[in-house]
Amino acid sequence: MTAPLRRWFTPALALFASAVMVAPFSVPAQAAPTPAAPTESDTPLLSEVLDQTGRRFLDAKAALEASKKRQGILAAELKKAEEQIEALTPQVAEIAARAYRTGKLGPVSALLNSASPDSFLDRAAALEEMNAVNDHKMHELNAARELADRAKALADAEVKEQEKQQTVIARQKSDAEKALALVGGxxxxxxxxxxxxxxxxxxxxxxxxxxxxxxxxxxxxxxxxxxxxxxxxxxxxxxxxxxxxxxxxxxxxxxxxxxxxxxxxxxxxxxxxxxxxxxxxxxxxxxxxxxxxxxxxxxxxxxxxxxxxxxxxxxxxxxxxxxxxxxxxxxxxxx
Structure with a gap:
């Protein structure tokens, strides 16, 4: 009888064979049962260790990939914010320098120096527009700086998350290799x-x-x-x-x-x-x-x-x- 057929015997048939060896007697020959599927014994290797280790490994792998994807998005945000800061900084600096050179004239002083009603209205409109532009530039610069700070902080957090998941991956890999060694791995x-x-x-x-x-x-x-x-x-x-x-x-x-x-x-x-x-x-x-x-x-x-x-x-x-x-x-x- 071949090895594959022997391993398809049920525990009951194995027990019966043992009884025959202890007290032999003549019995009619019986055909081996048709196998429905290979049989496999329970071992810590595949029933528990690989299941748990594999899940943790793949969960950590998925988390690592997701973290890298988030880090890529944050890197793009940071680059965009830094480009905005680089473009806005000279403009805001010019606004500050102009205010310093003119002695920070207020709106009332600027309007009183008008020579005519038309000039008064022109200056009022120009002053309002200039203040709006200055406020907008300052707001853009502050927003860009806040975005850059946020992106940097989140990117740093993603680096720590990736280090954590890589540690988990390394540990699960080691555990799996030890388990596989039990069956000739x-x-x-x-x-x-x-x-x-x-x-x-x-x-x-x-x-x-x-x-x-x-x-x-x-x-x-x-x-x-x-x-x-x-x-x-x-x-x-x-x-x-x-x-x-x-x-x-x-x-x-x-x-x-x-x-x-x-x-x-x-x-x-x-x-x-x-x-x-x-x-x-x-x-x-x-x-x-x-x-x-x-x-x-x-x-x-x-x-x-x-x-x-x-x-x-x-x-x-x-x-x-x-x-x-x-x-x-x-x-x-x-x-």
Missing amino acids: KRLTNGFVNASSPVAKAAPRTASGGWPAESCSKDDPTTSGCITPRTLHAYNEVKKAGFNLFVGCHRNGGPFEHPKGRACDWSLLKSGFAPAATNAQRLYGNNLTAFLVRNADRLGILYVIWYKQIWFPATGWQSYSGESDHTDHVHMSML
């Missing part, structure tokens, strides 16, 4: 990425760029169970990209994201699961994995496992030696 450079893979339609995000929490509220097209809206979106995008072989998503019980409706196992066959036996099957898994990794940020993918390797946003590709070597399916977990 070792950094690899030959991960599955194909720049010619189709670009998937992006799944909805929050206003801040993060991923909203979702419940298992959509019918699973592969089983009678449920999946999250984000998982359904990813499923549809994978199908749209041409990967149309067998797939199973929701699975009751067990670890990982399957019972939460946040994972799918993409088989290499039209029905059931079996390790890659041909170059075409291996290439299918490679191409599917490359598509998922390239579009991970668009789809909200938490991690991908394929052919003894695992891709995680915080670490990239690393080796993987869990109970299932994932040579018979590509595993996709969602946020």
Whole structure:
């Protein structure tokens, strides 16, 4: 019996086999049950650590990108304000110098020096216009200075925010590497990425760029169970990209994201699961994995496992030696 078939035995069958070894007796041979999906044991790695670490890493990444975007807007505001200050400062300085040279003549003195009624009216109008221009220039300069001060203060705050998020990213990356080491994680450079893979339609995000929490509220097209809206979106995008072989998503019980409706196992066959036996099957898994990794940020993918390797946003590709070597399916977990 092959290793894949052995791991599909249920705990009850395993217990039965143990009883046979202790007290052997003759029983009719029984056919192995047809597997519905690969089985995977519960470990701290994927059931808790990667879930929490991945979410924090991606939240920090989204916050960092949003902060950089805000900083760019503030930099543009600051540049505009500084240009206004540079243009207005000489004008306001000239107004101040003129007022100093004329001894700061008030409106009454200026009007009394009029030689005629027409001159009086002309001077009154000119004085009113000059005061309006001077007030406007002063107001513009003060407003520009206030804008510059505000932009500088907010830009400084964004720098601190970015430093904070970068610290979170570094810590989550370190935590992920430690966790992956438990299942043979070792950094690899030959991960599955194909720049010619189709670009998937992006799944909805929050206003801040993060991923909203979702419940298992959509019918699973592969089983009678449920999946999250984000998982359904990813499923549809994978199908749209041409990967149309067998797939199973929701699975009751067990670890990982399957019972939460946040994972799918993409088989290499039209029905059931079996390790890659041909170059075409291996290439299918490679191409599917490359598509998922390239579009991970668009789809909200938490991690991908394929052919003894695992891709995680915080670490990239690393080796993987869990109970299932994932040579018979590509595993996709969602946020």
